[in-house]
Amino acid sequence: MTETVTIDSKPLTQPSFDNLGLAPALLKALTDSGYTTPTPIQAQAIPLALAGGDLMAGAQTGTGKTAAFSLPLLQKLLPLANHGASPAKHPVRALILTPTRELAIQVEESIKAYAKHTALRSLVVFGGVDIKTQTPHLKTGVEILVATPGRLLDHIEQKTLQLNQVQILVLDEADRMLDMGFMPDLKRILALLPKHRQNLMFSATFSNEIKKLADDFLTKPQLIEVARSNATNDNVTQKVYSVAQSDKEALLVQLLKNSDSQQVLIFTKTKLTASRLSRSLARVGIAADAIHGDKSQQERIKALDAFKSGAATVLVATDVAARGLDIDQLPMVINYEIPSAPEDYVHRIGRTGRAGALGVAISFVSPEEDKYLVEIEKLIKRQINKESIVIDRSSARTRSHTSRPTPASPQHDATASRRNVVKKKSSDPWFDQPYEAVLAKKPSPIKPIPSGKKLPVAALLGGLAYSK
Ligand code: AMP
Numbered sequence: 001m002t003e004t005v006t007i008d009s010k011p012l013t014q015p016s017f018d019n020l021g022l023a024p025a026l027l028k029a030l031t032d033s034g035y036t037t038p039t040p041i042q043a044q045a046i047p048l049a050l051a052g053g054d055l056m057a058g059a060q061t062g063t064g065k066t067a068a069f070s071l072p073l074l075q076k077l078l079p080l081a082n083h084g085a086s087p088a089k090h091p092v093r094a095l096i097l098t099p100t101r102e103l104a105i106q107v108e109e110s111i112k113a114y115a116k117h118t119a120l121r122s123l124v125v126f127g128g129v130d131i132k133t134q135t136p137h138l139k140t141g142v143e144i145l146v147a148t149p150g151r152l153l154d155h156i157e158q159k160t161l162q163l164n165q166v167q168i169l170v171l172d173e174a175d176r177m178l179d180m181g182f183m184p185d186l187k188r189i190l191a192l193l194p195k196h197r198q199n200l201m202f203s204a205t206f207s208n209e210i211k212k213l214a215d216d217f218l219t220k221p222q223l224i225e226v227a228r229s230n231a232t233n234d235n236v237t238q239k240v241y242s243v244a245q246s247d248k249e250a251l252l253v254q255l256l257k258n259s260d261s262q263q264v265l266i267f268t269k270t271k272l273t274a275s276r277l278s279r280s281l282a283r284v285g286i287a288a289d290a291i292h293g294d295k296s297q298q299e300r301i302k303a304l305d306a307f308k309s310g311a312a313t314v315l316v317a318t319d320v321a322a323r324g325l326d327i328d329q330l331p332m333v334i335n336y337e338i339p340s341a342p343e344d345y346v347h348r349i350g351r352t353g354r355a356g357a358l359g360v361a362i363s364f365v366s367p368e369e370d371k372y373l374v375e376i377e378k379l380i381k382r383q384i385n386k387e388s389i390v391i392d393r394s395s396a397r398t399r400s401h402t403s404r405p406t407p408a409s410p411q412h413d414a415t416a417s418r419r420n421v422v423k424k425k426s427s428d429p430w431f432d433q434p435y436e437a438v439l440a441k442k443p444s445p446i447k448p449i450p451s452g453k454k455l456p457v458a459a460l461l462g463g464l465a466y467s468k
Contacts, residue, residue, distance in 0.1 A: 015043035016048060021050055022071060023078055025117040039064035041226045046072050054199045054221040056214045058206050066110045066438040068325050069170045069200045074115050077143055090121055091165040097149055099176040101126035104303060108173060114456055120144060127151040135160045149185035164411040169454045176201040176209050190217060205343045238361045238384045245366040250393040253284050263330050266316045267348050269337040274316045291431035320345050335363040338372050342379040361464055450453025
């Protein structure tokens with residue numbers, strides 16, 4: 001039986017962290033992090049989680065869901081915080097499972113920030129790195145463990161970890177865990193946990209499989225939905241350019257060169273396309289720093305850090321690799337290819353418009369991809385604006401300058417693009433105005449790309465064995 005607490009994204013009264021019953025040490029950390037007001041998911045989830053029952057929360061990416069589960073968890077563990085040197089004084093009391101390493105790292109970074117004025121210890125463990133480097137840290141004892149499922153099981157097998165004192169379990173991005181085939185691992189892990197515990201499950205989308213998971217693992221959960229499930233964030237302006245597959249590259253180069261955006265996340269369907277695209281960008285003077293699926297975890301983290309710090313301006317990513325990325329004020333996401341699974345569209349565009357900032361999500365849709373667009377619009381229950389743009393095909397070339405602009409429009413096809421006969425000026429104000437005009441929070445100044453200057457690009461690719 002599920003009790004539903006459906007909330008409007010606009011709360012009735014101005015919520016405040018002070019009224020949520022959090023300890024001064026946590027409130028101080030929130031002030032340090034620059035948080036002044038709880039987000040809607042935090043305002044709802046924190047009191048419910050503090051009350052002790054199970055929770056199933058539907059929250060889009062970027063809504064502040066990490067703090068929504070971390071703060072009550074820290075509050076509940078505070079009475080057990082201690083400075084004792086013995087590992088026995090620091091058993092794992094809260095376990096947070098995430099589908100990807102990147103998300104695990106981000107979640108643990110947030111927990112460290114929120115717990116910085118307490119004696120509670122946290123650690124993240126994930127696959128792809130030598131397990132021996134994690135074991136000594138585990139052995140010193142940590143109250144809060146963030147893990148990907150496969151690596152957690154490795155530690156359990158090696159007896160470097162005990163889970164018999166876990167009081168709180170968090171399943172973050174549960175929908176993605178199911179998509180990635182973690183169900184058998186989850187079942188094994190859950191069987192090792194004490195029966196009496198609190199479960200908090202977070203998911204961006206509420207599929208039937210997720211509801212089944214909730215039925216199986218949660219006890220009388222309260223259901224919180226911050227926004228309509230499968231809804232896309234209202235802060236994100238979505239638009240579609242109908243464009244022949246063969247013109248996508250030219251359109252992308254044109255957008256990147258005309259845009260003032262400092263950070264653009266580009267999604268492709270396959271790692272092959274991501275690699276090829278970053279090489280193509282390099283050929284037109286945009287330096288491509290590709291990370292292949294067989295490169296190490298360290299290299300992926302390096303690419304992500306470079307993008308987060310602004311050293312790399314463009315990140316080319318596949319869905320799996322990009323899952324859970326949290327980049328402050330990412331202004332633009334481009335779907336170079338739209339996903340065939342409509343839920344992935346929701347996740348992708350959720351990378352922008354986070355924590356109240358505005359963002360733009362542009363999708364390139366070829367005639368062959370129209371069927372996927374139909375499914376996406378069905379899922380998000382709205383039509384996405386279709387726009388036309390003149391493509392300057394010469395911008396994607398280094399040697400040939402013979403092409404002329406062609407229009408990308410619903411009628412446009414590959415044959416028309418090959419003929420290159422139509423030349424018309426863009427009527428799209430997006431290309432005539434600086435990008436900042438649409439941002440709520442003005443980002444740090446965005447430098448135009450001087451001609452000949454290399455624009456750093458990183459490609460973050462999926463296809464890795466994620467946690468083993
Ligand atoms: P999340 O949905 O947990 O990935 O959070 C998205 C972003 O929002 C992160 O950069 C958080 O640091 C930020 N954030 C979370 N809660 C708040 C808040 N109450 N006020 C301002 N920023 C927040």
